[in-house]
Structures are given as C-alpha cells and as structure tokens.
Amino acid sequence: MRRFFYDPSVQDTEEQILITGPEAHHIRNVLRMQSGDSAELYDGKGAVVSGEIARISSKEVVFQVLSRTDESNSGVPLTLAQAVLKGKKMDLLIQKATELGVHTFLPVITRYCEKPGRAGQQLERWQRIMLEACKQCRRPIPMKICPPTELQELPLSEGGHNIMPWENEANTPFSALELDNGQPVLVLIGPEGGFHSSEVAYAEEVGFRTISLGPRILRAETAALAAVVLAQQAVGNFAAFPAR
Template sequence: MRIPRIFIDTELNENTTITLPDSAFQHLCKVLRLKSDHPIRVFNGQDFNGTAGQFNATLCDVEKRSANIHITHFEALDNESPIQVTIGQTLSRGERMDYAIQKSVEAGVFAIQPLFSERCEVKLQDNRAEKRLQHWQQVAISAAEQCGRGVVPVVYPPMELNEWVANCKEMLKLTLHHHSAKPIRQYEKPSNNQVALLIGPEGGLSEKEVQLSENSGFSAITLGPRVLRTETAPIVALSVINAIWGDI
C-alpha cells in the first residue's frame, strides 16, 4: 500500500488528532480519494525533541469538505547531508529556477538564496517578488515531501549578489566559474561543515562579480571541462560535495 507523505505547517505531536489544512485535504481526499483509516505520513520541517523526522498517522473523520488525521508516533529520519550547503542561485527565467530549487532540495541543499546579478534578466517588483518567493518555498516543500526529507530548506527573499557575498559567513565560500582550473577536490572539508556556493545566471557571472566574490573570500572552482547551465550547476555541485565530504 502506498503511504502518502505530506507537509503540514502546524505543530505536530504524538497521540493527537488534528484537522487537515484545506490544501492537504484537497490533495489527500479529493485528488488521491483516500478514505478513513488510510495510513499517511506527515512532517512540518521542524525537529521533534531535537530530532528531524516525520509522524505516522491515520486519516479519519473524512467528510465532504474536511477530514482529520490521528497522529500515532514519531519516526526519526537520518537522511540530511552532514555538509550544510547554502546556494546563492542567480535568478533565471521560466521554469529553470523552479528546477534548480527542486533538484537542489533533492540533492540535500541546506538553504537557497536567490540573487540578482549584472546579467540576470529577471526583474521582480515587490508584490511579484513576494508571490515568487511563496511559490519557490512551495517548490522546496513539494521536493522535500517527494524525497523523504524531514527538513524543508529555506528559500530566502531575493537580494543583490554583491550584498550576499559581502555578508556571507560560511567557512568555505566557493564560486562556480568555468574559467577556473581549480577543482573542488583540492579544498579541505570545512571544520564546521558549512559551505556557501555562488552560481551565476544563464549568461554567467561577469569578471567584476567574480573578482568581487574573491575579494569577499570566495574561491573560484570548476566542476569539469564542460559549461553547465545555471539550473544544472547546483545539482552537479551538490552531488560532488556529498561524494567528497558528505553522505554518498
């Protein structure tokens, strides 16, 4: 039996019964057409007694417009990467940004910081920026649901690239730059397991931006002899980092 897994943005505890939020009700009861007594798994992206994980539950009291779930017990999950990678992802058009966020979450990213840069073609007004941020966070939630993570990476509000690199606090700071000849394997694992990774837009980072990042403590690295698309770069980078230092 397939057991659906959903994110619920509310406090969760063992041996409790809660009403499903409308979005979860629509998905479970209208789309999947589940009935009472069907097992499900729920999580809220928060630790439970200091441990990341999910709750086992049972659907109950299914009615025309509402349903409850009875939460039984907590199940710890040990599938977070030991390396906390925060990606500074320059904004891209269309579905490319969605793809980058979705796959980064699946690959174990810790957090995502959307960035504006010189060659970034995406312009967002305040009202549109808020809607896009909500959309991107939902993309991250859906990816966490699918890949079994108990933690949902945060997608921060977009900011200027120069501001982000100047204030980045991670111990190891890297810029993906295909003109660099230095591969990531030449660096040592940071002692605090924190990495910041700067990824440019479709047109690439300008030389000024690369220099700016280096002045702020970033080191230019390459992931190989081929030029990667902006939405492909975070997936490859996270895979390499986890292969070298992480959980693969």
C-alpha cells in the same frame, strides 16, 4: 505512501494530528482518501509521523498516530546561491536542489541574470515546487528559500567554505577543496551569461574561492547541480540513513 505537511500548532497530540487548509482539501477532494488510509506526516522540523485517517470532514482530516521518529539531523548546511535563471530553469533547479538536500536556496541578482519577477508571487511558486519535491523525495525538513538579493548583499558563510565555480579558473579543481571539517558550505553559481569580471573580483575580495568543474563550459543549472552533488559528497551528507 502519501506524504503531507501539517502545522503542529493546530493540533498535535500523542494520539492524533489535525490537518486543515489546502492539505486537507487535497486529501479529501483530490486524492479522495478515506478513513483507514495511511500516510506519512511531516511537521517541517524533523518529526516524521506514520498515521492513519481516523476522521474526514469538509474542512479537516484527523490522523491517528501510529508511530513517530525524529529526523531533525539533516547534516552539514549547504547553501546554494544561484543567479536568477529563466522561469522553468529556476523551477527545475529548486526542485532538484530540494531533492539533493540543499539547506538554503538563495536567488542572487547579478549583471547578466534574468530579472526577478514579482517577489511575492515568485516566492510562492518556488515554495510550492519545493514542498512537492519534499513529499516526493521523503524530505521532512523543507529547504529554506530566500528572497532575491543583490550579489553585494549576499551573506557569506562565516567560518565556513565559500566557493564559486568559474569557467575561467584553471588551477583549482573541486577535488582540491577540503570540505570535510563539518563547517557550512556556500556555493555561488552565475547566470547563463556568466559573471562580469567586476563580480568575480568582488567575490574573490570578500572571500570566495574560485574553482573549476572541469574542461567543459556548463549551463548554469548543470553547474549548480554538479557543484551541489560534489559538495554534498565531500561533507558527508550523502551517507546512508536508516530506511523507513
């Protein structure tokens, strides 16, 4: 079934939902959907609507509401703070982080990271990738993507778990962490060139706990996805949800 996001402030009644803008263009001119076709609609806040096209015009699509469910409970918030990677690697990571249920994606500027591009254009691209991933994986609440920030300005998870996988950590495996208390988790991952020693010292000073992801040196994007999977499993975010 096709999936689309809609703006509830445009028109969202018990009976009908109005879609305009790029999504309406995509429905009408790209997918060439017609009256009577079904779709799943997301308001971006957890509402999941099963609908059927009632009317299509040149600028808008009206869906008849068939059913509504609330999926606003997305589990324990997990933030992935990732040092900026080269273009396609960052694109892939944003896509996979969305699929894996990351709550917030926070690009970080470090000494050895790729220099971020034009902030506005880059964020727009990442947003498009994220929204397409949401539709593909049936995620009703989009992942929040923040503008790139300096490591020293990175907001910590107050009262939560702040962890940093690091290739030189030999004493603390991920399994030693206790993340099952319902508190938010922040995972900090370095760039392809790794963290500078001063950055590691700073992170530890402000409250990050360095952990090991095993004996092998992982690429930055591999380390990020491995850490996200382990953290999501540990906090219970991979528990089964009712089938739609």
